[in-house]
Amino acid sequence: MNYNSEKNNIMDASQNIVEVSSEKLSMNKKLSTISKWLITPLKIIIFLGVFLILFVLTIPKIQEMPFKSNLLNFMPLAIDTIAIEKINADLQKQIKKNQIKLSNKTPKTPYLTISTVKNEYVLYKKQKAIRYGKCSTGSYILLDGGEKQKWIFRTPKGEFHIRAKTTGPVWKKPDWAFVEEGLPIPSPNHYSRFEYGVLGDYALYLGEGYMLHGTLYKRFLGLAVTHGCVRLNDDDLEAIYKTMDIGSKVYIF
């Protein structure tokens, strides 16, 4: 009895083992199919990646390799030391001449450079920088007043010269100053156009309405906030006013 039941148990167990192993086998088959599907593209990607890296690292380098051959260059004549020295001496003479010619282009009188990007100025005297500091230049705001009324607040670039100088300047407000404030535009010589004390103690005129002048808004110095004029703080303005004469050059870039 015991023997028979034990035999049956063993039979069942072996059947189970066979079932489990066949399940494992089918599982393995599935896994190998999946891995084939995964590994093959992975191999291709790795291969292409290696190729791409190899290509990117080698071809531009190969292209930039210098040419050792002089075939394309003109053949120099037989080297003559005396001739070389003479040529070098001639070149030195020409360089000296050109250097003088070029340095003569720089004004001997005081001049001013203004950067509209950094909003900084440098004052030169005898071709040497004697003072520098912050300033404010055009804001690049395009004021659209409608009906063909548009103004762009940019500081012009290039070479200018001081056309006039004045103390205690009065600002005659142009039309855009009223449009910007949402006010109606008054007649050309209306009293509301004249403002006293807003331009500082001095003004230097560059022409076409552009000036170097002072400001009440000193916290904005170093920023591009003006309507095209160049604003300076009081000390800088005074130094520039006293150093530069009418005709002195101003370079704005």
Place this chain on the structure above:
Amino acid sequence: MKNFIGRAKYYLIIAILFLGFIFTCAYFARVAVKTKLHEINQLAGEPNAEDPLNLIDRNENPKGFELLKEKAFLEAQIELSNSDSISMAIDLSDSTAVLQIKGVSIYTAKITNFTYSNLLNDISVPVYYKIFKEPLAIHEQFSTVAKEPIVIKIAPKDTIEAAKAEVIPDSVVNQSAVLKFFISEDILVVITNHEEEGSIFYQKLNWSYQFLKQLVEFKKVVYQPTIKLIIPNDDIVVIYRALPWKAKIAIKL
């Protein structure tokens, strides 16, 4: 074993094919440079035995070549000084990029690092002089910052609306700037503020893409000599905004 040999053969064939492709690309890349060098050297015309420039050899008379480069640079700057526009003088031996108006240096930017195509070292001495003794015109410009950071502002209807309007000074200067100047003789001048390894790889990748595209489309592979300058970001913006669209530059390698 048989299976292994079969696979190895398969991989070997693929590797040979890819290497063959790389060699073909390398060949076309070199041909492109050689063609460009030939084109540039043709600028000097037929070699003239009486031309004293032929006595200046880069290797035999390096001092003479340096003097010639200086002479060419000064001549180009003198030519630039005859124009009213803002121009730039790039001196790689001095690591400076100088903005000028009528021969007056108005702003100097320090070049922290630079590289240029080896082709420019391979051009003959007479050709170097011929190219660089004159200002090189910028035919096309590309930049990641705006030339003029214009902000459109609609005029307020009344004083209440005007009081609400806020002033936002230009902040474009803080953006990372990259400049590309396509200049005479098909030279590209790239000005950037950093040289990261990642960006170099990206540039090479981009170059490879363009190169392969030309090959696939059966187009003639074109080589463009490039001068790359690393300059602080603020200075790049100053340079870009100062130079007019059709500016000219003088270069000394």
